[in-house]
Amino acid sequence: MRLSQVCRIQVLGYGLLVLMTIGFALQILEIYFPKSSPQIPPLHLVTKKPSPSYRTCQPKQHIMFLKTHKTAGSTILNLLHRYGERNGLVFALPYRYQFNYPYSFQSHDVKGYNVSSGQPYDIMCHHMRFNYQEVRKVMPPDTFYFTILRDPANVAESSFSYYHAYSMAFKKAPNLKAFISHPSRYYRTGDRYNNYARNPVWFDLGFDSDVPFTETYAKSGIRAVENIFNLVLLAEYFDESMILLKEELCWDLNDVVTFKLNSRETSKTLDHEDIKKLREWNKLDWNLYSYFNCTFWDKVERFGRARMDYEVKKLKERRQQLAKLCFEGSGPVMPEQIKEKALIPFQPKNEKILGWVVREDLPHEVRTYCIRMVTPEHQYKDLLDAHQFSLGASNGSV
Template sequence: MEAHVRNQLVFIAFCISSFFMLIFYIVVDQSLEEERNFAAASESKRLDGDMFDYDLAEGKRPKCLPVSHIAFLPMDTTTDASSTRSFQRLFAQYGMKNNLSYALPTGNNEWRNGLGHSFNPLSGNVSTVIGLTENSEDFHFDIIFHEMIFDAVKIYEIMPGDTIFISLLTDPVMKFYDAWVKYEEHWLMKESFKGLSRLEAMSVFLNDTDEYLKEPRKLYLEAQMLKGKGIRKANSKMKHGIEPLIHLVNPQLFVLGFESTEFRQVDNLYQAMIKSTESQFHLMLLDEYFEDSLAILKHKLCWTVRDVVYLAAAIRRPQHKRRYEDVGLNDELVDKIRNLNKGDIQLYDTFQEVFWNSLETIGRARVNVIKHQIFSNADKIVQRCIKSWEIQDTVF
């Protein structure tokens, strides 16, 4: 009797397991079928014809209108590894193609303050933006994509109320490394690192950052009094002296407008800064996931594949995501960099979660098809017109 009951229980367990496996295969098969259908619709359009999106290819009316009022906040573009310039080119191209207006600085240093980096336009003088005068109170631009320190109030002075705010974040550890490589020959503190390798110097600096940043902090406070006047090129000591503070300690929060001369902040303050950013930005892209970012951008802005495919054809796409060990960073150095940039780490982690949630909301199958549409057509353009992915960088 006992064996009979046991056999019945085994049979019931087998039935339940089979039922759930059947459900699993149905769901997976539906997901794959959706992706195959999307891909088939995409492939049915030749490059020389109309490169429509899936809904248009199926003869459906578009569900949204393309976004034309955009404020893109570039992070530091001095690190060549960043995709920031690619997105700047994209917005410039879209604006020209659609006859949109965008704010331009009147000169190389018009938007720069006494700290040697760009800041928000219209700092008490609207004539610092081309095409805008004291009598142009009702005039608004369509796009702004130049370097600045974020100030939503100032941006809304020249942009419409329905402007979509977008930016691009980079892994703070790699951002620190790239900034170190870029500026290590210009910092005043380099005298302390004679005879040391790059990673050895980095380790020495990270072991006592407060001491090494004492002089930059002093120069930074002095430079605050020069805002709006700029630093003369002759005053290279101040410019190069403050770069360690600006580019090594939470530089992305800094660009977002959270200016602080302190090297350490409490977690509650970081979280308040991040909450403020969440409430102001509609889309935060990730540098390390360029293809996904471009697909999400295209979907969120309701643009066509044609609007982004030529950018995809013009850029040099990395073969794989950079790893810390690829540049020689061991676990100890990574931990020290993360500790110095706790604010940027929390910012990046927060928006990385938002990014993947956004991707799931759109649907992985649809995002994969959008990427396929963009980059398969980009490859066709390259094969037809371009011999190499290499292009000359253009600085906006």
Template sequence: DTSQASYRLNGSPYNMMKPRTQTPPVVFLKTHKTGSSTVQNLLFRMGERDRATFAFPHHSYQFSYPEKYATSLIGGRPWKCFLPPAIFGCWQLHGGVARGLKQVMPENAVYITILREPLRTFESVFSYYTSTVPSALSLFLESPDAFWDPKEPGNCLGRNPMSFDLGIDSQQWNTTWRTDLSLLEETFQLVMIAEHFDESLILLGSLLDLNMEELAYVRLNTRSLQDVTHLDDDTKDQISAWNTLDVLLYDFFLQIFLEKVEKYGLERLNSEVALLRATTNRIRRKCVARSGVYPEELEDLVRPWQTDTVTILGYQIQKNLTKPEQAFCTRLVLPELQYHAHLYFQQYGRDMRAVPTE
């Protein structure tokens, strides 16, 4: 049964941690192919434990992709946890969106996003979304302007995908980049860096008052190794030249991240990273029977959504778990579509359906 009803989970999340104070309201801007699905799972688990109200788009996994976000998409109520785009959507920050979000989020809301080294980000984005461009990355990079039309909505991720997700106008970049970066720096209390993922989680935990068990994770939405393209030096140079905005964006926030690390204390951070890794490994051993499992070997509940161009791997959980342990472990490995559908049903008392026709 592949209906959404099959995504409803029995039982409450396994409470592996001591009681704690509730976290502040959170806005997580989910960027494409940066490790954001893994962060989203962590926030889903956090929000579910806190009985948070999620600002989900009605009857959908995404907010008006690839149009700009509008407050009317989620209504005017105050939200506890806002994670745009919920699934596979481009959400743009410019055009007054930061102000619009503050109309529906409490004043103490924490704004978070994540960036990844631009070369690997573009390679990953390209492998997922090649329906309108040649399947060979090298062929595309020889003459990208021949395949990429900035006016075509479906091409939104074909150049500077992280900049697009954050709402930077590539057509106005030369004149507005300082303003754009300043706005982003003012908006986000934390821009996580995928290449320093565990360190980013420690800073996230400090920001949201989370303990090590709550920060434990498995990497979600990962590709089969055969679908990852090796990048030689020439290809790297071509990708950098084609994605100059993302390079500038990443370098800017990497420097800010390193400054946060220095302020936090490198010795303290390294000690806590070691503790996080030990805790995560313990929980993975408890929960995960097999990792890197091909989709045909997985049941519907834990089978990741598959694209036409790459194979997305998943996890099998251990058997002989208690019901509370099974509830927690299932959530730990749960793909984003299934977790979204589960939380949507919990919140609205109904499955996600297509918008009713009149």
């Protein structure tokens, strides 16, 4: 056999190997990628496979997520961004990155909102201080409302670290231990950004977080949340929460696969006494969490424990598959290790927020999909904003 024939066979063999590798990657993603411009990552990147024929429900596409602080909300925001982008949905976007927080939400806080234009929005999901009457002006009547809670002791530990340079109550305290021992020594009503220092989730829900605790007040707030929100998730049981969300929204497993975003470099371990004191200091949040912890597990029981275990197992396997395909290393890394500016999360003062490194040896479409899964919320919001309003400029709509 001539050398040229041997080389030709080797080239064909290498080509076949490359095609098989790409095919394997697409098979793992279980998604078909349409052709797209290599210069601009396509906004409608992927076309989801149709749901199996046995599904009788219709996917919900009018969604309002109240993103509470330090409760894994950034990770949920990413999955909503991806779902809306993939399905061509319209977002109610803030002018910057929050809806005029910490002030109570008003419909005019939505970029481009015009009361005379009706209700063209499908998804609302960025930080706000909740105001149901104003949200209703923007979102359709059949909107699905959900939010997420976290043990207030864990919220407090995370908030102290993240907002230490911003909240006056935290700034006055020499360290977390000192704040836990005597929070009232440092906390003053009305001081700048003190909404992060006491009952922050209660505040995000639109209630007064400085009102002295009474059972009557706590129950009235819980009742209001239960009447408005279709689902309340728990950060401590994130995977179970994703399965319940998938079920309620009639979405597919791929729609709720996530990777942890906005996580810190380090966190302090709280002892039993610290947890007890922080729950007492944040008593409105603790009552709220305790109540919805019960309703959460009621929903799990109705869903079925064995079925939940099976679904969570599938979700974890899917996450592992995608992590192996998409990322360098086994987890998030320090921001200085991330070469791509678009993947570096916002860095608050005196804190390191981790991000992800996406493999460079992937086909363009696959790599773009992987990037979307770990794009920080600020960059993703800018991406959606640029697309949505460039379209609006060309067709006269939002």
